[in-house]
Amino acid sequence: MVNVNSATLAGAEPSDSREREKTGGEGTRRDFLLLAATAVGAVGAGLAAWPFISSMRPAADTLAEATLEVDLSPIETGQAITVVWRKKPVFIRHRTADEIQKAESQNVAELRDPQPDSERVKKPEWLVMIGICTHLGCIPLGQQPNDPTGNYGGWFCPCHGSHYDESGRIRQGPAPRNLAIPQYEFIDDTTIRLG
Amino acid sequence: MTAHNPASPPFRNPVIRWVDYRLPVFTFMRDHLGDYQTPKNLSYMWNFGSLAGIALVVMILTGIFLAMHYQPNVNGAFASVERIMRDVNYGWLIRYLHMNGASMFFLVVYLHTFRGLYYGSYKAPREVLWMLGVLILFTMMPTAFLGYVLVWGQQSFWAATVITSMVTAVPFVGEPIVEWLWGGFAVDNPTLNRFFALHYLMPFVIVGIIAIHLWALHMHRSNNPTGVEPKGPEDTIAFHPYFTVKDLLGVAAFLIVYLGFVFFAPNFFTEPDNYIPADPLVTPHQIVPEWYLLPFYTVLRAIPHKLTGVIAMVAAIAILFLMPWLDRSPVKSARFRPLYRMFFWIFLLDCLILGYLGAQTAEEPYVTAGQIATFYYFAHFLIIVPAVSRFEKTKPVPESISVDVAAREGRRPRRGVGTKKKEEVA
Ligand code: HEM
Numbered sequence: 143m144v145n146v147n148s149a150t151l152a153g154a155e156p157s158d159s160r161e162r163e164k165t166g167g168e169g170t171r172r173d174f175l176l177l178a179a180t181a182v183g184a185v186g187a188g189l190a191a192w193p194f195i196s197s198m199r200p201a202a203d204t205l206a207e208a209t210l211e212v213d214l215s216p217i218e219t220g221q222a223i224t225v226v227w228r229k230k231p232v233f234i235r236h237r238t239a240d241e242i243q244k245a246e247s248q249n250v251a252e253l254r255d256p257q258p259d260s261e262r263v264k265k266p267e268w269l270v271m272i273g274i275c276t277h278l279g280c281i282p283l284g285q286q287p288n289d290p291t292g293n294y295g296g297w298f299c300p301c302h303g304s305h306y307d308e309s310g311r312i313r314q315g316p317a318p319r320n321l322a323i324p325q326y327e328f329i330d331d332t333t334i335r336l337g
Numbered sequence: 338m339t340a341h342n343p344a345s346p347p348f349r350n351p352v353i354r355w356v357d358y359r360l361p362v363f364t365f366m367r368d369h370l371g372d373y374q375t376p377k378n379l380s381y382m383w384n385f386g387s388l389a390g391i392a393l394v395v396m397i398l399t400g401i402f403l404a405m406h407y408q409p410n411v412n413g414a415f416a417s418v419e420r421i422m423r424d425v426n427y428g429w430l431i432r433y434l435h436m437n438g439a440s441m442f443f444l445v446v447y448l449h450t451f452r453g454l455y456y457g458s459y460k461a462p463r464e465v466l467w468m469l470g471v472l473i474l475f476t477m478m479p480t481a482f483l484g485y486v487l488v489w490g491q492q493s494f495w496a497a498t499v500i501t502s503m504v505t506a507v508p509f510v511g512e513p514i515v516e517w518l519w520g521g522f523a524v525d526n527p528t529l530n531r532f533f534a535l536h537y538l539m540p541f542v543i544v545g546i547i548a549i550h551l552w553a554l555h556m557h558r559s560n561n562p563t564g565v566e567p568k569g570p571e572d573t574i575a576f577h578p579y580f581t582v583k584d585l586l587g588v589a590a591f592l593i594v595y596l597g598f599v600f601f602a603p604n605f606f607t608e609p610d611n612y613i614p615a616d617p618l619v620t621p622h623q624i625v626p627e628w629y630l631l632p633f634y635t636v637l638r639a640i641p642h643k644l645t646g647v648i649a650m651v652a653a654i655a656i657l658f659l660m661p662w663l664d665r666s667p668v669k670s671a672r673f674r675p676l677y678r679m680f681f682w683i684f685l686l687d688c689l690i691l692g693y694l695g696a697q698t699a700e701e702p703y704v705t706a707g708q709i710a711t712f713y714y715f716a717h718f719l720i721i722v723p724a725v726s727r728f729e730k731t732k733p734v735p736e737s738i739s740v741d742v743a744a745r746e747g748r749r750p751r752r753g754v755g756t757k758k759k760e761e762v763a
């Protein structure tokens with residue numbers, strides 16, 4: 143590597159300029175070889191770097207833990223649970239008819255991150271979200287029965303005061319986006335698979 | 338070419354000029370990598386220094402990436418290495434590069450060292466340079482040993498036990514010292530933790546010694562196949578492009594061999610036993626160190642007394658420090674020393690025999706053979722080299738490098754002319 147660097151540094155060989163004069167200012171054979179060698183070296187270094195960079199990505203065993211099945215049947219209407227998926231808290235709430243109605247009737251246009259409730263759920267009674275505040279990563283309160291739920295009846299982040307509504311949409315405070323919806327699907331009426 | 342023309346032209350790039358005026362890194366690079374004057378007759382035997390440097394860089398790089406996944410804990414170490422092999426993206430590649438890289442590192446350093454012995458590179462004014470090299474060799478061995486233990490396989494564990502137990506040979510304080518080394522009453526978790534910390538540290542110590550080694554090298558520059566110091570500009574050429582290119586060609590050849598092992602025979606140098614997790618209650622049938630430590634292992638086993646055996650093993654390396662004073666001959670290169678040259682090859686053979694014997698079981702005839710080979714090893718340094726250097730009739734040494742080069746090419750030497758022209762022809 144060192145050698146390649148110095149190659150560019152000390153390119154000003156006296157004989158080189160003499161040769162260049164001979165070829166009428168055009169590139170010499172040495173220029174060509176130097177450029178070609180440097181280019182091949184750079185490509186080689188890039189290819190050699192790839193396995194090292196790649197080794198820092200999630201490993202196969204980490205990825206293998208990346209799906210999670212959750213049985214929803216024990217969760218009563220109005221209850222919420224938190225499960226851990228990919229080391230992140232996932233909020234699962236069995237919403238009441240009242241909550242669903244409020245979430246759906248909200249005027250989308252006046253939201254900071256406009257999104258109708260229907261885009262945030264697969265079945266209206268089940269709200270599944272990643273429980274991480276989109277401001278700076280704290281876990282909002284609102285899962286426990288006596289937690290504060292903020293000014294919009296959903297969740298409240300204690301770190302810097304973000305308020306989320308019944309659909310987990312940001313309504314007040316510094317957070318820029320609604321609580322994220324993870325990738326999941328219903329594999330039967332009362333079981334979901336995350337990931 | 339600075340050496341001929343001290344007022345080398347200023348750098349053309351104004352940014353480089355600006356920085357260089359304040360911190361002369363560019364001047365430094367030009368003087369030590371670019372225009373640096375090198376004997377023009379260096380053979381491929383002079384490639385192993387740069388190869389050793391590259392091997393060290395590869396070891397540090399792969400090591401740091403291994404350390405991102407490795408767990409220095411007796412319950413997790415072995416499994417974490419297996420996880421590197423199976424689950425981490427390209428983990429197998431990084432580990433095999435590290436594993437075989439250690440062997441390649443020793444290979445090139447040994448060749449580098451024997452080169453020095455052959456051409457008398459340890460002689461004045463390069464004694465300190467030589468001793469720094471021996472110090473690097475001395476530091477590499479524990480570094481590799483510590484790394485080998487990290488895998489926490491059967492060979493790891495028992496090698497750690499055997500090697501650390503050598504300290505118990507020290508009278509009276511041996512026991513307390515070994516418990517201090519272990520951080521317990523046997524090789525265990527505290528031992529593994531400190532071995533990891535030290536295995537991470539030592540390569541950087543080696544980097545430091547290499548910096549001083551190179552400093553000493555650039556003081557009096559490379560020796561060369563004639564052993565005659567350059568006498569003028571006709572004896573030298575610039576490092577760049579002549580030796581950058583030659584070194585790069587060496588790198589290509591080195592990579593072919595190294596990657597050949599990595600991709601086609603990655604476990605060639607290892608003991609299969611090390612794929613069995615460490616078991617403190619079962620010793621494997623045979624404990625064999627890695628190949629690069631085998632000659633010294635034979636020396637240890639050749640001497641049937643615990644303390645003396647350990648001292649002899651250390652002395653086998655340390656005696657290299659004394660080489661500049663054991664060899665009194667004024668002629669450097671073995672090319673002009675027929676007797677020394679013959680004994681050099683016998684000595685090399687003896688080292689190979691010592692290595693072969695180190696891999697054999699501790700029974701006859703290997704024990705006696707090991708004792709003879711060990712005796713010869715020390716006799717080479719303490720008897721043969723001093724005697725040869727006193728009584729040998731050396732062949733006439735060429736007047737200068739360029740005279741020698743010309744004679745070998747069957748033409749009259751060019752004198753005083755810049756060497757540039759000739760090299761363009763060549
Ligand atoms: C002088 C340079 C080095 C030498 C000669 C060396 C040698 C070794 C050896 C022989 C092994 C055992 C290989 C095996 O059987 O798997 C090893 C393992 C290891 N080394 Fe190094 N090493 C060097 C530098 C480093 C550096 C700078 C690090 C950075 C932390 C490092 C980290 C590791 C780790 C984590 C292991 C255990 C994982 C494994 O065995 O693959 N090494 N080393």
Ligand code: FES
Nearest residue numbers: 275277278299302
């Ligand atoms: S992290 Fe939730 S408001 Fe700042």
